[in-house]
Amino acid sequence: MSETPPTGEPDDASTESESREHNLLDAESAFLEDRDPEAYPPVLRITSDSDERHRREALDRLERWESGESVPHVINFEKPSDLRSLLTDRRLDLLRSVMGDRPASIRRLAERVDRDVKSVHDDLQILAEYDIVHFEQDGRAKRPFVPYETIEVSLEISAASSADGAAPA
Template structure:
């Protein structure tokens, strides 16, 4: 992410169980581009799709949200500094930051012997359908 990109480009769009629909939307965007048209959903370039509500809940846990806000607002120089900002145990914060990095929500940049967490997004928008008729028993809480 560069400084010249607009703030709209710093929004992560999160979906749950929408893999097929997102695949079709991607195909539509590619068809529009090939035809020389401006795709309607071209602004949704940063997308994360979870298979279940449990995965979404883990991302949106109060601890993770607090950590993401702290990284965005305070720009800590290391993982340990991030743990200090949120006043939490380093091992727990390290685990959270590693998971957030694997999801592409933050970047961990090596800086000497430490890793500096960098927020990739300013906003997270969750798109959740209440009319999805393919809810599994795990998703329904059974």
Template sequence: MTESDNDGWPDKYSDPRDRPHPGVLRVTVESFDAMREDTFGTVDAAAQGEAQPAVVSFATVGELRKILTDRRIELLQTLMDTDGAAESISALAEELDRDYRTVHDDVTLLSDYGIVFIVEDDERSKRPYLPYERIRLDVELTVSDSGEERAAA
């Protein structure tokens, strides 16, 4: 196996633009047990050659809403409309007509959750990168035994 300092990716994938990415990012709200079962199903389907979406899961609807605010969704849509990349965070802030610092913070947070990638070209500006053609939100509200609404994927 190739040596790596890139979260388990071989050195040839040090740039996230060079990594294989599915066309769809699926964002879910699900329990740990449901997420584990989905992961096993995904592994089985991938082993049979079926294409699978990338998945980011949140434990609660509140956590999802805290991360995917209207402004961050606008940021994601802007990246998707520009073929998934911006020249820099400054250029993205200008495109969004927003302050650099808030856009930088939003890009960093979305990167921390694995939704956006940050490309650093030769110590120049950081470039936000979104490799997905679609982002699908899977949130299903159900009634729990106690009568309270809860979310399930």
């Protein structure tokens, strides 16, 4: 939250920055809404960064996108445990299988990965909630697919700097 200068007049730079940030968050949430999966960016990046860092990088991606550059779709988790909860070994296996050879149905995918249909369906639904997996209706079957060419997962771990005021453990 920005503070107003002592004169009582709003700080134009802070107000402009907050407005741009608010517009960015609106744009990010609507970025892939109603978008043809063929028009998705080629890269999905799943990160675990602080909210502050994620916002800075989102503003950078917005500027690059506005200048015509292709930028990745980014899903960020502030807590690494949330990222780990989403990307379990079984869900990663599903993603690899779907991306490697698009299955004809969820049932066929379950057979391919030697798992029961319900658990595969449930895992795909969770991945779909995060816009990672999509479905195409093919008669009575739902065909799962991933609209990205590449999924990058980034988890940075670094020592706290002395500027952070944190004492070493």
